[in-house]
Amino acid sequence: MTPLSPPLPERFGLPARWRGAVFGVLGVVVLALLWELYTVLGPEDGVVIGTLTVLPRTSDLAMPHLATMFARIFEPVTGAASARPLWQAVAAGSLFTLGIASVGWLVGVIVGLALALLLQRFRLAESAILPWIILSQTVPLIAIAPLVRRWGAQLQFGEFTWESWMSVALIASYLAFFPVSIGALRGLGSPDANHVDLMHCYAVGWWKTLWRLRLPASVGYLLPALRLAAVSAVVGSVVAEVSIGLRGGIGRLIVEYAGSAGGDPGKPWAPIFGSILVGLVAAGFVGLIGLFLRRFRRGEVSI
Amino acid sequence: MTGRSTIDSTISPAGNSSAVDVRGVSRIFAARRGPGVTALDDVSLVVAPGEFVSLIGPSGCGKSTLLRLIADLDTPTAGSVEVFGKPARQARIDQDYGIAFQQAGLLPWRTVAGNIELPLELHGVGKAARRARAAELIELVGLADFAGHYPDQLSGGMQQRVAIARSLAESPSLLLMDEPFGALDEMTRERMQNELVRICAETEAAVVFVTHSIPEAVFLSNRVVVMSPRPGRIRSVVTVGLGDRSRRGEDLREDEGFFQALSQVRDLLRGDEAASTPQGAQGVETR
Numbered sequence: 001m002t003p004l005s006p007p008l009p010e011r012f013g014l015p016a017r018w019r020g021a022v023f024g025v026l027g028v029v030v031l032a033l034l035w036e037l038y039t040v041l042g043p044e045d046g047v048v049i050g051t052l053t054v055l056p057r058t059s060d061l062a063m064p065h066l067a068t069m070f071a072r073i074f075e076p077v078t079g080a081a082s083a084r085p086l087w088q089a090v091a092a093g094s095l096f097t098l099g100i101a102s103v104g105w106l107v108g109v110i111v112g113l114a115l116a117l118l119l120q121r122f123r124l125a126e127s128a129i130l131p132w133i134i135l136s137q138t139v140p141l142i143a144i145a146p147l148v149r150r151w152g153a154q155l156q157f158g159e160f161t162w163e164s165w166m167s168v169a170l171i172a173s174y175l176a177f178f179p180v181s182i183g184a185l186r187g188l189g190s191p192d193a194n195h196v197d198l199m200h201c202y203a204v205g206w207w208k209t210l211w212r213l214r215l216p217a218s219v220g221y222l223l224p225a226l227r228l229a230a231v232s233a234v235v236g237s238v239v240a241e242v243s244i245g246l247r248g249g250i251g252r253l254i255v256e257y258a259g260s261a262g263g264d265p266g267k268p269w270a271p272i273f274g275s276i277l278v279g280l281v282a283a284g285f286v287g288l289i290g291l292f293l294r295r296f297r298r299g300e301v302s303i
Numbered sequence: 304m305t306g307r308s309t310i311d312s313t314i315s316p317a318g319n320s321s322a323v324d325v326r327g328v329s330r331i332f333a334a335r336r337g338p339g340v341t342a343l344d345d346v347s348l349v350v351a352p353g354e355f356v357s358l359i360g361p362s363g364c365g366k367s368t369l370l371r372l373i374a375d376l377d378t379p380t381a382g383s384v385e386v387f388g389k390p391a392r393q394a395r396i397d398q399d400y401g402i403a404f405q406q407a408g409l410l411p412w413r414t415v416a417g418n419i420e421l422p423l424e425l426h427g428v429g430k431a432a433r434r435a436r437a438a439e440l441i442e443l444v445g446l447a448d449f450a451g452h453y454p455d456q457l458s459g460g461m462q463q464r465v466a467i468a469r470s471l472a473e474s475p476s477l478l479l480m481d482e483p484f485g486a487l488d489e490m491t492r493e494r495m496q497n498e499l500v501r502i503c504a505e506t507e508a509a510v511v512f513v514t515h516s517i518p519e520a521v522f523l524s525n526r527v528v529v530m531s532p533r534p535g536r537i538r539s540v541v542t543v544g545l546g547d548r549s550r551r552g553e554d555l556r557e558d559e560g561f562f563q564a565l566s567q568v569r570d571l572l573r574g575d576e577a578a579s580t581p582q583g584a585q586g587v588e589t590r
Contacts, residue, residue, distance in 0.1 A: 194408040197376055203396045204425050212425065216412050296412045298455050 032066055039063045064265035072266030073273075086267065090253060090274040097237050097249040098278045100165050104172025105233040105282070109226065111173065112180025119181075120188040120214070121206065130185075137178050141236065145171055145243030164246045171243075172236035176229040183225025187218025219296035223286065230282035238275055250275045320388075322477050322509035323350035323373055328382030330368050330535075342368040344534035345382070352476065355503060355510045357520035357527045359568065365535025366513045367481055373511060374402055374479050386477065398426065400477040401470030401508075405485045407462035409454040415465050416441065416450045422472045440468040443502060460491040467499070471506060478503075478510045485515065493556075496522055517572070521564045522556060529571040539571050 039058045046062075047055035056062050073090070076083035115133065119126040148170055152162035191213050199209045241251030253271035261268045290297070330343040343365040350356045358366035371377040372384050375395040386394030394400065401422075409418045419437045428436070441450050444464040454462055463483055470478060484492045496519060503510060514520050520527045524543050531538040543564045 192406070192408065194404055194406050195410070197404070198402070198408055200376060201374055201395060201400075201402050202422055202425050203398065208425060212421070213410070216410070219412075298411045298453055 035063070036066060039065060061262065061265050064269070068266040069269040069273075070266075072264070073270050086270050090250070090270045093248065093250040093253045093271060094274040094278050097234070097241065097251065097275070098281060100169050100241075100249065101172050101230075101233040101237040101278065101282060103169040104237060105176050105230055106173075107169065108173035108176025108178075108229055108233060109180050112177040112225075112229070113184050115177070115181040116184030116188055117210075119185050126185075133178065133181055136174070141171060141175070141239050142243055144174065145240050149244050164244055167244050168237055168240040168246055168249070171240035172233040175232040175236035179225040179228040179232065180222075183221045183228075184218055187221030187225075188214045190221060191217045216296045219293050223290045223293070223297070226289065227283050227286040230286050231279050234275070234279045234282050250278060320352065321349045321385075322352045322354065322387060323348065323511060324383075324385040324388075325349070325369070325373065326383050326385075328369070328372060328379045328384060330365070330372060330377065331380045341534035343372075343379070344536050346535065346537055347382075348528060348537065350477075350509050350511060352509050353507050354526065355512065355524045357512045357514055357524040358530060359514055359517065359520045359527055360530030360535075360538075360572065361532055363535070364530040364532040366530050368535065369530075370479055370481050370511060370513050374400065398422075398473055399475060400479050401473065401475040402479045403463075403466045403470040403481070403483045405482040407454070407459075407466040409462055409465055409469075411454050414451050414453055415446060415457070418454070418465055419468045419472055421469065426473070436472060437468075440471055443471070443505070444468045444498070458491075460487055460495060463487060463495065464498070467502070471502070471508075474506070476508055478508050478512075480510060480512045482513050482515065484519065492516075492519070499523065517565055517568050518556070521561060521568060527564070527568050529568060541567050541571065 038055070042055060042058040044058055046053050046057040060068070073087045074085055077086050077089050115129065119129060145167070148167045149164070152164075152167045152170070155162040188210075195213055195217075196209070199213055204212070237249065238251040238254070240246075241249040242255055246252065250271050254268070254275065257268045257271055325346060325348040328343055328346045329341065331338075332340045332342055334340060342363075346365070346369060348356075348369075358369060360366050368377065372379050373386065373391060375384075375391040384391040387399050389397065389399070410421065413421065416434075416437045419440050420433045423433045423436060438450070441447055444467060446461060446464060446468075449457065449461065454465070457465070463486075467483065470480075484495050487495060500523060510523075512520070512523060521543055527541045527543060529538045529541065530536065541564060543560075
């Protein structure tokens with residue numbers, strides 16, 4: 001009969017919420033150590049079984065030291081006197097890509113939610129549309145990127161002209177809508193029969209039931225889907241930038257700098273770190289949304 | 304003794320003054336193959352305003368189905384269900400009843416007060432009136448210190464009290480309760496029964512109460528409807544003459560009439576009306 005508020009489980013003398021952060025950092029450190037250890041201890045020509053290279057060569061060109069990568073970030077992009085520091089170029093590219101990914105994410109979330117609502121509202125729609133939603137994700141991005149670009153180029157109403165970045169955002173949204181639609185559909189269908197009966201007893205319609213019951217109940221399913229969508233949107237943007245050949249973003253930088261790997265092994269890693277950062281920022285943003293919706297994430301109660 | 308003869312005496316001539324009027328209702332659940340399952344077969348029952356009627360019987364006797372028909376959560380295959388002289392559907396739309404299920408069914412993202420306010424909010428009651436009504440009901444079910452708590456911070460008994468408060472939110476003249484105390488431990492259960500008797504005396508609502516427990520049915524009810532399974536039918540109705548609700552208290556459980564009604568219901572559940580040695584009925588809790 002006493003109110004239950006279980007204390008956070010503690011281990012190693014750390015509160016639960018800090019434990020996750022500590023382990024996260026620890027994982028990165030272990031990865032860095034493995035990298036450095038292999039460059040020191042691994043054979044110069046890599047591990048080769050037959051003619052197949054299983055592990056890469058350990059030369060400074062193939063596997064630059066972490067110190068080289070980080071030092072390179074603060075050096076100028078090129079030898080030219082006017083060149084800005086590498087980190088500035090990567091930061092600018094990251095912001096550019098983040099912007100496009102955000103637009104793609106937003107469009108994807110809206111489309112995904114709309115589809116989920118449609119599927120929840122009409123049983124027939126679920127059997128008619130759901131297979132297509134799943135099928136849509138089997139089409140490789142590389143295949144649709146040129147199509148989107150070509151169709152986009154033909155679009156023009158009045159002042160509005162389709163630009164390349166819109167193609168990239170569209171492709172990002174193509175990846176982002178999928179987890180949202182599936183997650184939202186599951187979330188909207190998650191309330192107990194009990195709760196649905198109650199709403200029926202209250203004689204309220206579909207919209208009110210949606211707003212008061214189904215949407216709040218779906219938050220727990222929706223948040224992981226939104227996070228997945230955010231990361232998908234970033235990956236989609238980077239890949240689409242390359243496929244479409246859009247300049248200014250992180251995807252372009254990855255391709256551009258990869259060319260200089262032969263003489264400047266630290267340089268290609270800068271945009272890779274940049275894209276990781278963009279992904280983290282995107283996921284962090286969704287985490288922030290989750291903070292505001294904490295009330296709806298209380299565990300389902302049963303007696 | 305047939306169910307009908309006992310029931311008919313309570314049908315009022317006007318017809319629309321009864322809280323619930325179930326006439327010749329059958330409910331057959333269609334099966335993919337074969338004739339389907341007859342959950343209810345030609346059941347008739349009248350509940351007078353302010354009357355407390357329990358439905359009791361073994362699993363599969365259709366008592367929950369009957370309650371769902373009255374609540375218009377399901378429609379009968381044959382027969383009619385009227386609530387306050389209106390078809391069940393209209394009564395539901397008019398919010399003529401409050402309902403509580405075996406699971407408290409509280410929304411986990413709403414506080415105790417928020418859950419009780421839910422039906423009022425859905426039906427457009429203003430904020431101030433909602434607050435006042437919720438505070439009143441929280442007081443009624445004895446949870447004054449927990450208004451701002453969330454359901455996961457409450458015990459099972461407390462959650463069920465919130466659910467009962469919620470069912471009373473719009474001051475219905477009819478309460479439908481489907482084993483509301485079924486998941487509670489025995490001590491909490493008896494306390495909740497005492498509280499329900501008190502609350503019903505205060506609100507003067509008619510109650511249709513589904514239960515598995517014989518003492519619970521006898522303690523709470525004016526009449527106990529004993530049902531039998533396959534197909535679901537009313538076997539008999541026992542009138543429990545334990546007097547006015549307001550005078551029902553803990554000492555009633557020690558009363559001679561209480562034990563008499565108890566063994567009468569128990570015998571009926573065993574399907575052996577002449578039996579004089581009361582024993583546990585199968586499929587029904589005798590506690």
